[in-house]
Amino acid sequence: MSNEPVPEHIVRSYDEELRRLRDMTARMGGLAERQVADSTxxxxxxxxxxxxxxxxxxxxxxxxxxxxxxFCVRLLALRQPVASDLRIIIAAMKVSNDLERIGDYAANGAKRSLVLSSLPAIGSLNGFERMAHLVQENLKAAMDAFVNSDAEAARRVWEADEPVDAIYNGIFRELLTFMMEDPRNITSATHMLFIAKNLERIGDHTTNIAERIHYAVRGDNLPEDRPKADESAYAVVRPAGS
Amino acid sequence: MSNEPVPEHIVRSYDEELRRLRDMTARMGGLAERQVADSTxxxxxxxxxxxxxxxxxxxxxxxxxxxxxxFCVRLLALRQPVASDLRIIIAAMKVSNDLERIGDYAANGAKRSLVLSSLPAIGSLNGFERMAHLVQENLKAAMDAFVNSDAEAARRVWEADEPVDAIYNGIFRELLTFMMEDPRNITSATHMLFIAKNLERIGDHTTNIAERIHYAVRGDNLPEDRPKADESAYAVVRPAGS
Known part of the structure; x- marks a missing residue:
């Protein structure tokens, strides 16, 4: 809420608008979670x-x-919010942007799983299920933190991405090994690699969301260095015997 | 500018602030372009x-x-902009978000090229150079459209991503073929695949930027269906003889 005194009926309507903004964003978050779950x-x-x-x-x-x-543009133009209201509105815009990317990654994964269903299955998908489960839990916790304006909960989500990266690194190495064992695995393993990468990026966007919520609630930034364990950009896997 | 009359000295200072916002965003765009060029x-x-x-x-x-x-938050709080000024400020925030992602993709590509430099070279990198060149040109044109508030130029950028996707599809198939020919190519080809994907996503973010600029200048959205040629999510490449 703005700090300036305003007539009661405007206050109520403005509060309702801000609540509606939270609801819309929470609904979008729920849909994104469902897309991640269903695509997995x-x-x-x-x-x-x-x-x-x-x-x-x-x-x-x-x-x-x-x-x-x-809706945010309308609120900014008509309500001219300041301080924490302004931060919440900006956070809603940025969070919805991250959720849209999460949706894109889930849809891209679903497209790839359509291809995979026509090819022989390789390896275990346990890692994918664990990764998707962690990512969804974090996303749900982040959206709850948004609805409840809970900066501490947002910080916990922000710190919780490390196991996601660790599972991704394991999947990366396993899939490269499958490719090396049999060239017939290469198409499938490549699509699976991109699906795993999508899940890892969904995890990254979830930490972005957590950062924005923390900032919206508290008005200060989390430290720049987040615990991060994705080392796959540096990975070298060699064929057996080479 | 807001439609309401305001004292001259405030007008001038506000104009200067909006110009400064454009300059900062253009500088960030220039840096992102350079990162894409240098990482390639x-x-x-x-x-x-x-x-x-x-x-x-x-x-x-x-x-x-x-x-x-x-700076945008400060402008929103102090100037309470409406109409096209508000759209420009929101566009600057969203464009900077896309540029940050573009920077991430370029840095990720650079990390992977560090690994690649320690492995035997495979294939030609012409496709990567052509893709990077197209993506940079589009990014530069998008940022020029932002500085000049040129909606038509933004629309042209938005339409120009198709060749980027086409080159990516070619690289995808070529790299899978290299993997199938010799398992010792797999680590290199995988990192190259991710670099190509990064360039393709940089192209996507550039079209996002073009969309936002078009909206900021004109106040209406481009159609939802952009010309798009990336079919690699559906690609099946089979080993020779299978």
Whole structure:
């Protein structure tokens, strides 16, 4: 709320608008979580109907992002918010931007799982399920922190991405080994590598969301160095015997 | 500018602030372009010193994003802009967000080129150079459109991403073929695949930037369906003879 005194009926309506903004953003977060969950289930169960649903549902997320942005612009123009209200509105815009990217990554994963369902299965998908589970939990916790304006909860999410990176590094090495063992695994393993990378990036966007919420609630930034364990950009895996 | 009459000295200072915002954003765009160019040169020339520079320079981009956001928040709180001024300020925030991602992708590519420089070279890097060149040109044109408030130029950038996707699809297939020919190519080809994907995503972020500029200048959205040629998520490449 702005610090300046305003007539009661305007206060109430403004509060309602801010609550509506939180609700819209929370709804978008819920949809993004569901897309991550369903695209992973589609991969694990080789469920092409579900994968197709995920791909088609992506437009809903894009639409919500546009609605949130339009609503924020309206609030900025009509309410001219300051201080924490202004930070919340900016956070909602930025969070919706991250959620839109998360939706894109989930839809891209679903497209790839459509291809994978037509190819022989390789390796175990346990790592993917664990990664998706962690990422979804973090995303849910981040959106709860947003709805409850809970900076401490946001900080915990921000710190919780490390195991996601660790699982990704394991998957990276395992898939490269499968590729080296049999060239017929290469197409599948490549698509799986990109799906794993998508999940890792979803984790990164979730920490971005947590950062923005922390800033919106507290007005100060988290430190720049986040605990980060993704070393795959530096990884060298060699074929057995070479 | 706001439509309401305001004292002349405030008008001038506000104009200066908006010009400063454009300058900061243009500077960030220039830095992002340079990161894309240098990370590609580091890859092509196997220049580890340049790759290391790119990785280290990424903090400058992150810093600029924070400065732009802080400046925008200040403008929103103190100037309470409406209409096209408000759209420009929101565009600057969103554009800086896209530029930060572009910087991340360039730095990630530079990290991977450090690994690649220690492995035997495979294939030609012409496709990477062409892709990087197109992406940089589009990014430069997008930032020029921002500085000049040129919606038509922004629309042309938005339409120009298709050849980038086409080159990416070619690289994807070529690299999978190299992997299938010799397992010793797999680590290198995987890192190269991610670098190509990074360039493709830089292209996507550039079209996002163009969309936001078009919206900021004109107040209406470009159509939802952008010309898009990346079909690699659906690609199946089979080993020779299988």
């Amino acid at each position: 289930q589609a991969l694990v169960r080789r469920d092409t109907a579900l994968a197709t649903e995920v791909v088609q549902r992506d437009v809903q997320i894009d639409q919500l992002e546009r609605e949130i942005e339009a | 040169q580091a890859l092509v020339r196997r220049d580890t010193a340049l790759a290391t520079e790119v990785v280290q320079r990424d903090v400058q981009i992150d810093q600029l994003e924070r400065e732009i956001e802080a």
